[in-house]
Amino acid sequence: MAFFKPYTPREPEDYDAPIIDAIISIANTDYGADYVSAKAIKNSDIFAAVSIIAQDIASSEIELRENGIAKENDDLSYLLNVKPNELTDAWHFKFAMIANTLLNGNSYARIIRDKQRNPVRLDFIPVSEMTVSVENNSKVVYVHKLDSKEIKYKSEDILHLKIFSTDGISGVSPLLSLKPELQQQQAGKKLLTTFFKRGAFSSGILSVKQSNLDNEARGSIRKKFEAANTGSSNAMATIVMDETMEYTPIEINTEVLNLVNNSIYSTKQIAKVFQVPFDRMGIETVNTSMETANLNYLTNTLTHYFKAFSAEMNxxxxxxxxxxxxxxxxxxxxxxxxxxVKKIDITAKKQQNGIFTVNESRKEYGLPPIPGGDVTLVSLNYVPLDMLGQIQKDKQNNNQPTVEGGGQDEGQRNSVSTH
Structure with a gap:
């Protein structure tokens, strides 16, 4: 019995079919399906969707929070937000990981640790060089194929990002569900490209009078006529024919061209698969403010990606x-x-309600701390519930409620500070 059993992800029946000029290519190996990184993003809508998500995630800082409180100047935060390795910065490292996850369904990075098993470096591994195996149906093992060598890594030594997975072990590319839409979009663009390549010169019938031409002769005349009169360089040029030739153009229904040019069906399908709001794909939406659009994008799109990636990192x-x-x-x-303006209002309210200190409010705007700015301010208008009856009784007796710790002047009644 082999120690390593090949692991083959569950796939659709037409999984190995090419997807629009090999946007991604998939090769079968002894270890199962091997995803090969995208060589070129030829579809502008896919390029836009992947760029939008990858840029926004790469631009979001990763915080190390202990009991819900963010830690500063931590080595792990430096690794994830500044410099993961000697070859690249954190932003481009995260962008590459996210882009590969969106295109191929998976992305990988090797975790280098020190003697205390703390992560000190993250090395990006191309998707084409990594496959997944299951050892004795109990442990996941990653096989890195580098040149002619195969290096096996334990699961804890590989950072493996994935979104859609039917088994929790290997991810599936969302592009697999877009094959019909991409083919439709490609066919429409090809129609427009062909039309303009001909210099808007429509198809027609070229008649040669008083002749008995065979197929080869007719083909030769057609090619020469098209070469002389079609193409952008011949647009609006004069057609010259002798009396033995007659050209009759075939009318084109321009509504078909308008339909192709204005169709956003494929764009909407691509946005739906990647869960990108339509407004971010250039599709106009009505009655939506920027704040509402951002909140919708964060809640319905980025949050799911954040949760999936954080789960793996944790x-x-x-x-x-x-x-x-x-x-x-x-x-x-x-x-x-x-x-x-709204940010200023929110920051001020957080400071007034004791959530922020003065220096924490200043930090939001990149301002240096000031002496005495680490004091928390709270309002005297808020009292414990069990004191409400006593305060009401004091008011009825025309007495001012007392504050524990001695009397206070008029300015101090509005707020007090706590350390």
């Missing part, structure tokens, strides 16, 4: 029992605060 980059109370979380505050 297991692979944090050890037990550290990951019981500590989490790696994406910070998406920049998408929530579009209006600068």
């Amino acid at each position: 297991v692979k980059l944090l050890s037990y029992p550290q990951n019981i109370s500590t989490r790696l979380v994406f910070n998406a505050d920049r998408l929530k605060e579009v209006d600068p």
Whole structure:
């Protein structure tokens, strides 16, 4: 019995069919299906959808939070947000990981650890070089094919991002569901391209009078006539024929061209598969503010990606029992605060209600701390529920409610500070 049993992800029947000029290519190996990285993104809608999601996730800082509180100047945060390895910066590393996940269904990075098993480096591995195996149906093993060598890694040493998975082990590319839509879009673009390549010169019938031509002769005349009168360089040019030839154009229904040119069906299908709101794909929407659109995008799109990627990082980059109370979380505050005036109002309210100190409010705008700015301010208008009866009784006796710790002047009644 072999120690490593080949693992083959469940696939549709036409899984190995090419998808529009090999946007992605899939090869079968001894280890199962091997996803090969995209060589070119020829479809502009797919390029836009992948770029939008990958850019927004790569631009979101990853915070290490202990009991819900973000830790600063942490080595793991530096690894994920500044410099994951010697070859690239964190933004492009995260972009490459997300883009591969969206296009191929999977992305991989090797986790290099120090002697204390703490992550110190993340090395990106192309999808074409990695396959997944299951050892004795109990442990997941990653096989890295590098040149003629095969290197096996334990599951905890590979950061494996995936979104759609039917078994929790390997991801599936969302492009597989878009084959009909991509073919339809490609056919429409081909029709428009052919029309304009001919210089808007429509099809027609060329008659040669008083002749008995065979197929070869007719083909030769047609080619020479098209070469002389079609193409962008011959657009609006004069057609010259002798008396033995007669050309009758065939009218084209321009409504068909308008339908192809204005069709957004395929764009909507691509946006739906990647869960990208229509407005971000250039499709006009009505009665939607920027703030509402951002909140919808964050809630219905990015949150799912954040959760999936955080789940993998919390297991692979944090050890037990550290990951019981500590989490790696994406910070998406920049998408929530579009209006600068509203941000000022929210920051002020957080400070007034004791959520922010003065220095924390200043930090939101990149301002340096000030002396005494780490004091929390709270309003005296808020009292414990069990004191409400006593305060009401004091008011009836025309007495002012007392504040524990001595009397206070008029300015101090509005707010107090706590350390």
